[in-house]
Amino acid sequence: MIAPLLRSAALGLALAGPALAADPSLDLVGPLSDYKIFVAENTAQLVTDAEAFAAAIKAGDLDRAKALFAPTRTSYERVEPIAELFSDLDVSIDARADDYEKAEQDPGFTGFHRIEYGLWSEGTTKGLEGHADRLLADIRELDGRITALTFPPEVVVGGAAVLMEEVAATKISGEENRYSRTDLWDFDANFEGAEKIYTLFRPLIAEDEADFVAKVDGNFQAVKDVLAKYETPEGGFVSYEELSDTDRNILSAKVNTLAEDLATLRGKLGLG
């Protein structure tokens, strides 16, 4: 079991070869702008979803608020490389309790995960009304700022690896949605976000980097195959606790490889 894995890893690296030190080309303009349109569609959806999420909290509808938590987050998770460029909003929308001195009890703890803590750990919408208003206002602000932003090309292309590195370094541990166990929704959205970037730029390298794209294609497919086993009929995902150790290991290995490989995209496209 171990030997073939080692061999394929070594083979993949050998075939990947040195990154091409190409100058960037005007061909990047199409995929770069298509990516911004993708991000704009996601933040528009995020605003719509956050409105419904906030309304459920303010109506005191605990079940509905819990049901809307994970799907609302997906539009944020897909575009995180851009969203997290705005440090103030990233903190107020998506910080974890660990980032604060007093953890869950810290008055600075706001956003998705503060609401998640209330809905699941405290089992009530009471006291979350202000957090819901703030989250919605922050998301509207984010949508406006992203519309006005000229996307830095290296951030866009580098974003695919950033998403995978983040999953590999922390999210695979299940730290993100620790109260709700909806981590697989976020993973799926992170993979979609990374794959979108990769797919947009893939035609520019496919001819010269046939082995590279075959390997990356295969790893994205492997991730999809694993995640598909945990999808629910309604289009969501089961609790992260149901992920088997074997599948967690496969995901972890694939995401590490994807992070390594996708980190070479900038160089291949002359944006190193």
Place this chain on the structure above:
Amino acid sequence: MTHTPSRAGLGLAVAAAAMLAVTGGAAFWYATQRNAAANPEARADMTVTVGAETCDPQDITVPGGNRSFQIVNASDRPIEWEILNGVMVVAERENIAPGFRQTLTVQLAPGEYAITCGLLSNPRGTLHVTPSDEAMVAASEVTLRKFLGPLSEYRVYLVMESARAVKAAEALRDAIAAGDLAAAQAAWKAARIPYRHIEPLASRLADLENAIDPNAAYLAGQEDDPGFTGYHRLEYGLFGQNSTEGLGPVADRLVADLADLSGRLKGMTLDPALLIALPGAMAGQLATAHVPVGENRHAGNDLEELQASLDGIGKLTGLLRPVLAGVDPALEGDIAAAQDKAEQDLAGLRQGGAWPSYDQVPGDKRQALAGSLAALQTALDRMQPVIGIN
């Protein structure tokens, strides 16, 4: 948001890492070696140690240019380290484990930045980047790479605004089909705005331009010419004849032509020379044609449309000015001043918070506005020799 796993989460992460050490150890070793070769820590310009509550040093001064920072995590929790320009993240290193170090290399322009130091509640440090020859050379170099962001952003603008133009024309078509004259007149004015935004490029597609935006004055048969189609044919019916009658097919054709335009703009290859040429040419067209004689002789809403045109020019100059600023700051200042002057001249024509009909704008005011637009063109046309590249 990037994060700092809970203690329980850390356990899982360690387990995952242990698993990887077995299955992917060789790959990891190889990758680590490659990373080490790419980012030799010994070459870092500055070492920053992040403790439980502060960075050491907390206040950093470096010369502008390509700078590297070695970040040492001396706290007992994973950290991310960021360089911030206001609220914007300029560069970051995520997930540095306790006891570990990582190197971050970043191109820094002179200015004042903040650095994060662990917990969100910890005080931020400062990063003072001083002017240097290296930073000046980096800013004054004109490279294709510097145009990629502006070109991409302009393509997004073309796609978004041309989609809005199609939607607005559909609303106009529907109002005409319903025979609602007042609604159709309002819809016509609204439909012109997104078209004016993209006109700098749209007007260069001659075949579509002749179908979408012909002016009766340039046609042999004037208003009765069979070639009189598009926006102004609808304007003539809605405002000149005060009727929606017979306009249905004209509106249908306009919607189809705008959809065609949208597809063509999306497929166009944009390059730096084109981007640089567009705003000056548009300002010149306004100065010599639209402003002196007016364009919407029946609707009279020219001033509102001129504002939309200035917004379209502003989109272009807003994208080009950052490229220009490092090369010729004086010219960038001239363009900003010329644009402000044109905006102010136009705004000065408002009456009681609304745009008057264009026939109420006297000749001397038109002349003054045309003059400021011509001056804007002159300033904009100076860009090509300065930042134009092939």
